[in-house]
Amino acid sequence: MNRIDRLTAILIQLQGKKIVKAAEIADRFNISLRTVYRDVKALQEAGVPIGAEAGTGYYIVEGYHLPPVMFSKEEAAALLTGEKLMEQFSDHSNRKQFSLAMEKIRSVLRGTEKDYLESLDENIAVLRYRPPNLEAEQFPNRFLSDIQQALGMNQVISMEYFSIQEEVATKREIEPVGIFHMSANWHLIAFCRLRQGYRDFRIDRIRKLSVLPSHYHKNKHLSLQDYLEQQRQRNKGDTYLIKIAIDNDVMRYLREQKYYYGLMDEKVIGDKTELTFLQSHLGHFARWMIMLGNNVNIIQPQELKVAVGELVTELHAHYF
Structure with a gap:
């Protein structure tokens, strides 16, 4: 970093906090x-x-900087919460960029707002369990910003992708359509030139990635929303309308679980609560029924009753 850039960065750092120690700048x-x-x-x-x-340290005299945009305390707190979420649910590249953006935002806040944020910073946490990353070198987890650049500029991506199903890495050139976050993972939807079709790539399975100088025509592809809608329509035939009745005194233990399994409707009928679900993974749902034991009655479909019966038979054979 040349000295002019460093002086500018030091100024932003000084504007971002009430007091900045010389040692902080040096580090x-x-x-x-x-x-x-x-x-x-x-x-x-x-x-x-x-x-x-x-x-103590250095400080900018109050009133020196008149920012073009002012944030309320509530807006600043929302941005701080967003930063905490980014730390847990984004990759290294996006976390770095968001952190730089937040530093600039802090630099335009008034002294009282800075104090407010510093106080909140110690009292907001977003926790996410992550197993030990044994594949950190194999899958670097730092490509989200490059993918966003390719999406914004309609540029072709070259990457080495590891397929979980095939357990093999292949080099591909793709034309990105969009990204989305689901079930704790980021996904990239793109037209794969190797397979000549749209594919769903998990971004955490990318080993190497580079954005090529060549461009593609965005209007010849589906939009991300159109692609996702097509997938929803395609999967409709594999879904089951499930109805179960659960003892009312057990309902308080379910809490968010019922939403996780695709709850559509809930109504109390006497001493039981009737729940309606739309679910595509019948085996997964059957295992949940096993956990609830004799506190639940399956109303429909018959396939779910059969699946639960098979699990009970399997468990009985295992333990007795």
Whole structure:
């Protein structure tokens, strides 16, 4: 980083917090404290009103920067929450870009809003269980920003993709259609030139990726929304309308579980609650029924009763 860029970045850093220690600046830019003192002096000589508190750090005099956009405390808190979510549900490339954007946003906040954010920062957490990443080198997890660039500029992507079904890596050129997040993973929908058709690629299975200088015609492809709607229509034939009745005193234990399994309707009938689901994975749903034991009665379909019966027989044979 050249000195002009560093001075600009230092100014943004100073605007982002009420007080910034010289050691923080030195650590961020990997420079000596002596260089920090020279850089701050250069900014002061350029007319930036930077104050200093002995033993504390540097600060920008209140009122120096009049930002073109002002954020309310509620808006700033929403952005902070978004940053916490990005840390857990995005990849390394997007997290870095969002962090840089948040730094710029913090730089235009008033002192009271900065204090408010710093207080909230310690009291907001987004937790997500992640198993040990044994494939960190094999799947780098840093391609989301490049994919977004390709989508925005209609550029072809070259990548090495590992197929879970085939357990083999192939090199492909694709024309990206869109990305979406589902079931804890990011997915890339693209027209695959190798397979000559649309494919759903899990982004965490990409080993290598580069954005090529060549472009494609976006209007010759489906939109992401059209593709997803086609998939929904295609899967309709494999779905089951399920009705079950559960004891009312057990319902409080289900909470969000019922929504996870595709709840469509819920009504209380006497001492039981009748639930209606739309579900494509009958075996998965049957295992949930096993967990509920004799507190649930299956009304329909017959296929679900058969699936549960087979599981019970299998368990009985295993344990007795």
